[in-house]
Amino acid sequence: DAGVTQSPTHLIKTRGQHVTLRCSPISGHKSVSWYQQVLGQGPQFIFQYYEKEERGRGNFPDRFSARQFPNYSSELNVNALLLGDSALYLCASSLRLDSFYEQYFGPGTRLTVT
Amino acid sequence: GDSVTQMEGPVTLSEEAFLTINCTYTATGYPSLFWYVQYPGEGLQLLLKATKADDKGSNKGFEATYRKETTSFHLEKGSVQVSDSAVYFCALNRGGSQGNLIFGKGTKLSVKP
Numbered sequence: 001d002a003g004v005t006q007s008p009t010h011l012i013k014t015r016g017q018h019v020t021l022r023c024s025p026i027s028g029h030k031s032v033s034w035y036q037q038v039l040g041q042g043p044q045f046i047f048q049y050y051e052k053e054e055r056g057r058g059n060f061p062d063r064f065s066a067r068q069f070p071n072y073s074s075e076l077n078v079n080a081l082l083l084g085d086s087a088l089y090l091c092a093s094s095l096r097l098d099s100f101y102e103q104y105f106g107p108g109t110r111l112t113v114t
Numbered sequence: 115g116d117s118v119t120q121m122e123g124p125v126t127l128s129e130e131a132f133l134t135i136n137c138t139y140t141a142t143g144y145p146s147l148f149w150y151v152q153y154p155g156e157g158l159q160l161l162l163k164a165t166k167a168d169d170k171g172s173n174k175g176f177e178a179t180y181r182k183e184t185t186s187f188h189l190e191k192g193s194v195q196v197s198d199s200a201v202y203f204c205a206l207n208r209g210g211s212q213g214n215l216i217f218g219k220g221t222k223l224s225v226k227p
Contacts, residue, residue: 042218
């Protein structure tokens with residue numbers, strides 16, 4: 001079975017631009033979460049979606065937004081990019097929201113803002 | 115708020131040495147606890163989990179026991195291999211409306227032949 005897939009793999013953008021990252025969950029998984037991992041740090045939670053509704057939001061500015069589609073895939077959008085947005089963006093999927101369900105991570109999208 | 119604290123790295127060991135990476139947590143309720151591993155240039159892979167007190171998670175020779183009395187979930191392996199070189203993350207999940215993972219900062223392990 002295919003794991004979590006993310007696209008693109010790498011992306012280089014200029015300050016002030018907008019970016020869209022995409023994620024396809026494991027088949028049958030209804031929850032998708034997004035995390036930002038800055039070099040040398042642990043991942044930080046950005047958003048969680050379940051059944052196409054936002055169920056959680058981390059401490060990120062309104063420049064960050066996301067949505068989940070009827071097929072449970074998801075997009076993360078970041079507007080007005082800053083240098084500090086350079087990071088690895090990870091998508092994770094799980095069957096449900098309960099704490100004991102594992103979250104499975106994709107390979108990530110490496111975003112570089114210049 | 116909820117948090118996870120891991121021992122500072124990097125940790126450098128010789129092949130076949132014993133590994134311990136300490137992890138303690140602060141959380142209300144009864145979170146599930148996880149260890150993830152990240153190999154260079156890759157995403158995170160789930161290594162093991164425990165969902166209630168005194169549970170022991172194990173996988174690929176790694177073990178960790180959920181200790182509620184000490185709020186700890188230390189990772190251990192009896193004999194490390196060069197292929198275990200990676201960054202290890204401890205994480206918790208309270209579930210429900212707080213169904214996101216909260217990670218520690220990670221511990222980099224290097225195993226020398």
